[in-house]
Amino acid sequence: MMELHMHTHHLESRAPDWVAAAVSGFLGGAAIMVLELLWSALITGSSPWAVSHRISAIVMGPDALRLTEFNVPIVATALITHYILGIIFGLVMCMIIAPFHFDxxxxxxxxxxxxxxxxxxxxNFYGMSRIFPWFSEMRGGAAxxxxxxxxxVTGLAYWALERRERRNPRH
Structure with a gap:
C-alpha cells in the first residue's frame, strides 16, 4: 500500500543528492524525448525531427526552424540542449523535494x-515562449x-537513486 507520510513534510535544511538529481533529470529528459519522437511519428504523422528543430533553435536561433527533416548539427544541438535542460530541471526539482522530504x-x-x-x-510554454515564440505552437495536451x-520519471528516478541514508537519517 502506498503511504504518503503527510506529517513528515516540513522544511529542513537538507541538500539533495546532487549526483542522483542530475542523473534523474537526464533520465526524465530521455523519457520525454523518446515519447515526443514516438508521438510525432506515430500519432500526429508529423516529422519526428520538428521538436528537435524547435529545441535547437534555442541555441542556434530561428534559422533552425526552416527545415523539419533530419539534420545532424540541428539534432545534435537539440540533444545536447535537451539533456542539459533536463539535468537543470532535475536539479531544481530535487532542490524542492529534498528539504521538504517529498522523497x-x-x-x-x-x-x-x-x-x-x-x-x-x-x-516553458507560457513564460519561455515570450523569448522563444515558436514554443507557443507546441502548447497542448501532448506537451x-x-x-x-x-x-x-525524474522524481521516481531520484527516489530510486538517492542514497538511502540521506533520505532517512534517523533509521
Missing part, C-alpha cells in the same frame, strides 16, 4: 513530479502530458 515515499515523489511537471509546462511524465 519519503514513492507516492509523495510521484505527486511532487506531477506538480513539478505542470509548473514546468507553464514555465502537458510529456512534462508531467518528465516530473514523474
Amino acid at each position: 519519503s515515499s514513492v507516492g509523495m515523489v510521484l505527486i511532487s513530479g506531477v506538480v513539478f511537471g505542470l509548473a514546468l509546462y507553464v514555465f 502537458l502530458v510529456t512534462h508531467v511524465i518528465f516530473g514523474m
Whole structure:
C-alpha cells in the first residue's frame, strides 16, 4: 500500500543528492524525448525531427526552424540542449523535494513530479515562449502530458537513486 507520510513534510535544511538529481533529470529528459519522437511519428504523422528543430533553435536561433527533416548539427544541438535542460530541471526539482522530504515515499515523489511537471509546462510554454515564440505552437495536451511524465520519471528516478541514508537519517 502506498503511504504518503503527510506529517513528515516540513522544511529542513537538507541538500539533495546532487549526483542522483542530475542523473534523474537526464533520465526524465530521455523519457520525454523518446515519447515526443514516438508521438510525432506515430500519432500526429508529423516529422519526428520538428521538436528537435524547435529545441535547437534555442541555441542556434530561428534559422533552425526552416527545415523539419533530419539534420545532424540541428539534432545534435537539440540533444545536447535537451539533456542539459533536463539535468537543470532535475536539479531544481530535487532542490524542492529534498528539504521538504517529498522523497519519503514513492507516492509523495510521484505527486511532487506531477506538480513539478505542470509548473514546468507553464514555465516553458507560457513564460519561455515570450523569448522563444515558436514554443507557443507546441502548447497542448501532448506537451502537458510529456512534462508531467518528465516530473514523474525524474522524481521516481531520484527516489530510486538517492542514497538511502540521506533520505532517512534517523533509521
